[in-house]
């Protein structure tokens with residue numbers, strides 16, 4: 001590989017843009033089902049729509065083969081309640097998790113995950129992903145079912161979370177898309193939705209996008225569209241240099257912003273979480289006991305072991321107990337489901353008073369993950385199966401540490417040395433969060449039992465839906481939404497696109513080619529937006545700070561944002577991303593203004609409304625853009641189980657699910 005230094009030494013100048021630049025070109029296509037985002041949800045959606053016999057196009061900003069948060073792999077397949085060994089029904093599981101989330105969770109999404117997650121995993125197995133211990137490497141382990149070869153995680157009794165060899169998940173999904181004849185348009189960034197009459201709140205009839213290498217404009221007319229562009233990022237924090245990023249940094253919420261601009265209704269936009277940003281270490285690459293490393297023994301500088309405790313704080317006597325429910329606990333819900341940590345079905349954890357123990361000198365830094373204290377199967381399940389298949393750990397952690405000589409049978413892996421408070425949670429690699437550095441919570445579009453948004457023609461799957469779960473949730477909801485969108489497309493009428501809407505979008509997208517005033521770069525703009533979000537929409541909010549933040553974002557749009565210049569299609573993409581980030585910043589602040597109460601369940605602090613989760617605010621703040629501002633309504637948390645819906649998840653599913661093919 002050549003470094004920039006070497007390149008400049010050899011050539012004396014920067015390279016030219018390597019692709020033909022086609023800002024003047026327009027590519028127009030049409031299809032039955034259009035999938036926005038070729039990530040986990042998008043791939044499953046496209047596969048299932050295609051299997052239902054309709055034409056499908058996928059628009060993907062990166063390269064579908066490796067893109068998105070699930071692009072680098074998966075080690076945990078969660079909530080597979082219908083697998084042959086499961087001890088929990090989808091109905092019971094969904095009721096419990098929704099309750100653990102204080103009701104602020106999307107019931108249909110959660111149930112579809114529990115009900116179809118296992119089916120989606122079987123689909124992946126057929127495509128070539130290994131989901132069982134076929135070679136018997138874990139024969140005799142407590143987490144292995146000998147009949148099926150399935151390997152379980154977290155709760156070895158409930159057996160709903162699986163350990164899988166998912167490092168090649170995206171290449172296998174990509175191959176299946178090609179096999180089925182799905183049209184994949186990689187390197188096309190969706191920037192806006194096409195709507196009937198070009199108006200807000202009308203039927204969605206396709207999307208528009210920018211080719212990120214050629215700069216050509218892409219228009220896809222569709223009978224049905226599925227939003228699957230994942231979780232937004234870079235809203236509060238932006239660093240291209242120093243941050244070992246966990247989430248895919250290309251995810252800037254352009255699809256979410258497009259749905260907002262089109263008038264779709266959203267929930268939970270006011271929820272956000274502290275993020276460790278540049279303080280984070282390489283994910284799962286230092287000693288820790290979280291998620292992928294769940295169950296690891298942690299010892300201090302003197303070899304004293306940090307106790308593991310159950311949900312009631314009782315110390316555990318054995319390693320085996322780390323994977324079994326507490327007395328009176330029906331089952332444990334694993335990490336990664338984005339369920340608050342205060343819930344009753346908490347997994348076993350390290351003693352939560354670890355920071356105090358460090359302060360008192362009982363536990364002496366530095367800490368180490370000591371896998372030698374685990375039974376051999378558990379040791380190799382962590383440093384082998386899990387670290388070898390989890391996203392972004394196979395190469396940087398497993399292969400690099402192994403090459404450097406790390407041997408889990410013999411060696412300990414050191415944890416970072418930090419402020420004692422940073423050890424309050426077992427994912428030590430995340431460092432200590434700064435309150436005003438934040439990340440997107442579980443906000444997203446509101447859906448019904450068809451996984452349709454509030455806009456006709458627009459379906460959603462995965463992280464785009466509020467309350468979204470994890471990889472299996474994205475797969476299962478994509479699977480379901482693909483079938484529903486195909487069924488709708490079969491009967492939907494064709495609608496002519498509005499040429500003025502296209503002209504408006506092109507003017508917006510290409511504006512950075514003709515910047516106003518003294519040009520600035522997109523990075524400055526992204527950093528400026530983040531600063532506004534940190535200062536005016538950080539941990540502690542008031543109506544005054546939020547109003548000021550909205551004003552500053554508006555002013556930024558009208559001043560610096562117009563000065564952003566793009567020298568090539570790649571920079572143009574980033575400039576347009578900043579527009580998406582500003583849009584979402586505004587949507588978030590509007591939602592924060594609308595919720596006039598604090599909420600522990602939403603990690604939401606309004607200094608001017610200190611009452612925490614009062615009864616009248618135990619609702620979803622359902623918010624959407626209109627032609628003259630925003631409209632807010634209070635939606636009952638369980639809107640999906642109230643009349644005219646049936647009272648149980650199972651009945652609603654039976655009424656709505658399309659048969660899988």
Ligand SMILES: Cc1cc2nc3c(=O)[nH]c(=O)nc-3n(C[C@H](O)[C@H](O)[C@H](O)COP(=O)(O)OP(=O)(O)OC[C@H]3O[C@@H](n4cnc5c(N)ncnc54)[C@H](O)[C@@H]3O)c2cc1C
Nearest residue numbers: 037039041061068069070075190230391462463470471474
């Ligand atoms: C490192 C890592 C490890 C993880 N490990 C696990 C695990 O073991 N188990 C688990 O359950 N969960 C895991 N997760 C979470 C899981 O990966 C996500 O829940 C899942 O990927 C969500 O799927 P999605 O399709 O909604 O989003 P993604 O998979 O992120 O896909 C979104 C897609 O949309 C594309 N896109 C975005 N914007 C645009 C645009 N404007 N135009 C076109 N395309 C666009 C993106 O490029 C991407 O391909 C992990 C996440 C990370 C980051």
